[in-house]
Amino acid sequence: MSTKITVRGAHKVFSTKKGDVDVLDGVDLDVMEGEFLVIVGPSGCGKSTLLNCMAGFELVTSGSIRIDGAEVREPSRKRVFVFQEAGIFPWFSVWDNIGFGLGNLPFEEKHEIVMRYIRLVGLEGFEKAFPSELSGGMKQRVEFARALAVEPDVLYLDEPFGALDALTRLGMRSEIIRIWRETKKTCILVTHDVEEAVELADRIAVMTKRPATVHSVLQNDLPRPRDPDHPGFRALKDKIFGILGVER
Amino acid sequence: MKLRTLLFGAIGFALFLGFWHWQTYGNAIGDLPGPWLTARGLGEIAVQGILWENIVASVFRVAWGFSLAAGIGIPLGLALGWYPSLRAVFNPLVQALRPISPIAWLPFAVILFGGYPMSSDLSAIFLLFMSAFFPIVTASTSAAASLDPRYIRSASNFGVGGIAFFRRVMLPATLPQILTGLRLALGIAWVVVVAAEMLGVESGLGYQVMDSRNALRMDYVAAAMVVIALIGLLLDMGMARIEAAALARRGMSRR
Numbered sequence A: 001m002s003t004k005i006t007v008r009g010a011h012k013v014f015s016t017k018k019g020d021v022d023v024l025d026g027v028d029l030d031v032m033e034g035e036f037l038v039i040v041g042p043s044g045c046g047k048s049t050l051l052n053c054m055a056g057f058e059l060v061t062s063g064s065i066r067i068d069g070a071e072v073r074e075p076s077r078k079r080v081f082v083f084q085e086a087g088i089f090p091w092f093s094v095w096d097n098i099g100f101g102l103g104n105l106p107f108e109e110k111h112e113i114v115m116r117y118i119r120l121v122g123l124e125g126f127e128k129a130f131p132s133e134l135s136g137g138m139k140q141r142v143e144f145a146r147a148l149a150v151e152p153d154v155l156y157l158d159e160p161f162g163a164l165d166a167l168t169r170l171g172m173r174s175e176i177i178r179i180w181r182e183t184k185k186t187c188i189l190v191t192h193d194v195e196e197a198v199e200l201a202d203r204i205a206v207m208t209k210r211p212a213t214v215h216s217v218l219q220n221d222l223p224r225p226r227d228p229d230h231p232g233f234r235a236l237k238d239k240i241f242g243i244l245g246v247e248r
Numbered sequence B: 001m002k003l004r005t006l007l008f009g010a011i012g013f014a015l016f017l018g019f020w021h022w023q024t025y026g027n028a029i030g031d032l033p034g035p036w037l038t039a040r041g042l043g044e045i046a047v048q049g050i051l052w053e054n055i056v057a058s059v060f061r062v063a064w065g066f067s068l069a070a071g072i073g074i075p076l077g078l079a080l081g082w083y084p085s086l087r088a089v090f091n092p093l094v095q096a097l098r099p100i101s102p103i104a105w106l107p108f109a110v111i112l113f114g115g116y117p118m119s120s121d122l123s124a125i126f127l128l129f130m131s132a133f134f135p136i137v138t139a140s141t142s143a144a145a146s147l148d149p150r151y152i153r154s155a156s157n158f159g160v161g162g163i164a165f166f167r168r169v170m171l172p173a174t175l176p177q178i179l180t181g182l183r184l185a186l187g188i189a190w191v192v193v194v195a196a197e198m199l200g201v202e203s204g205l206g207y208q209v210m211d212s213r214n215a216l217r218m219d220y221v222a223a224a225m226v227v228i229a230l231i232g233l234l235l236d237m238g239m240a241r242i243e244a245a246a247l248a249r250r251g252m253s254r255r
């Protein structure tokens, strides 16, 4: 596996009225092509900020973030962001939402792509529905399909299941793993749910408190589908909790 | 449920009519007219035909003033909302001009449009423009300024910018607030048209009120007021309909 993204000495300082806020304090991280990397860390440590910088929505203050060797300077369709709460457009139908990034393709082609991704996320029959008619989990699926339809190399997922109820969240975890296996994208997911991290990740980057650095990157070779009661699962969870300084 | 609402509303009207009748009982035409005199007056002006001409004149002025205000106010407001530097320069000005009653512009309107044909129409339309413009600009500005950052990021992530961004994200996202602004503006314009027509014009419902007063026909004055209320109500219901339809078509019906 080759390296897809390299983060070197990434610093991010926000200037606010109350002075400068150091958020990232020299983050080093490598993301492999096609892997599922999960970033965990204490609340407010700068996980979203790191992801935003990797996506090109924000620029690092110093240091570098390169994808395939090229510095990230702006957002691109090659790397798509899935938002915490459904960021799909309420004024578009499911079909129009998924086709949003497809530009001016002829209708036939667009339709074929849109329907392919509607099938992939299991929303057949809901093409014409509006987001207001969908459940939270379904909206999240639309968002996945919209991101995948432009065939990006990298998917950024910032607590994508944060707005869902516990049951739907469990279902969506296996769903995202299935989609990841079918599409072979590089996935970088942020969460503060340690169990979610162990269930999903090939590797887990654990961040420190703000100003944040990467404390350690843990390999997770547990076979999928993963069983939370497996001793290896528990051991890895405990290790992460240990790093985060949570007594259990 | 619907019947209940109607019934309760009717009670309010009945109470008002009773009070009105009681207070004006036995009044002559030159005095405060009662409900009965008003109804009779309404019948009289309706057959005279002049009422219809006045309605057309008022609606025509409002339509022009309102359309111009929307045509200029929406794009300007969206631009102010979208570009912070533009907003920093012009929003204080807009907010400072907004509290001036549109009627106060009348002397200048007369100077500005005095020499033109239909000058009285032009100055009335100008006043209506001023009354509708500010609510529309303000609503559009705040709609564009409060555009959800996730929408902006999604659009830039998928490479949707320029005209496509405006058409597919900005406009639909701001539509609900713009429609509310338009409805408010139309209501204000209708209130202002009557005042504007009381000064220096020879047609319209405001003129009808003044003209009847000068003829000491207070029953006609009250009748004109009833007509003003009814048309105002119709305009507002029409706007509410358009609002609901536009939002429903986009899957965004309120609640």
Ligand SMILES: Nc1ncnc2c1ncn2[C@@H]1O[C@H](COP(=O)(O)OP(=O)(O)OP(=O)(O)O)[C@@H](O)[C@H]1O
Pocket (backbone or CB within 6 Å): A014, A015, A016, A021, A023, A041, A042, A043, A044, A045, A046, A047, A048, A049, A050, A192, A210
């Ligand atoms: N645009 C900004 N301007 C100023 N400060 C910011 C900005 N964005 C984030 N911050 C600050 O940076 C810190 C990290 O924020 P960030 O959202 O990256 O944390 P997070 O780890 O994603 O938190 P959470 O777990 O709550 O999602 C916070 O203290 C936040 O207040």
Ligand SMILES: [Mg+2]
Pocket (backbone or CB within 6 Å): A047, A048, A049, A158
């Ligand atoms: Mg976050």
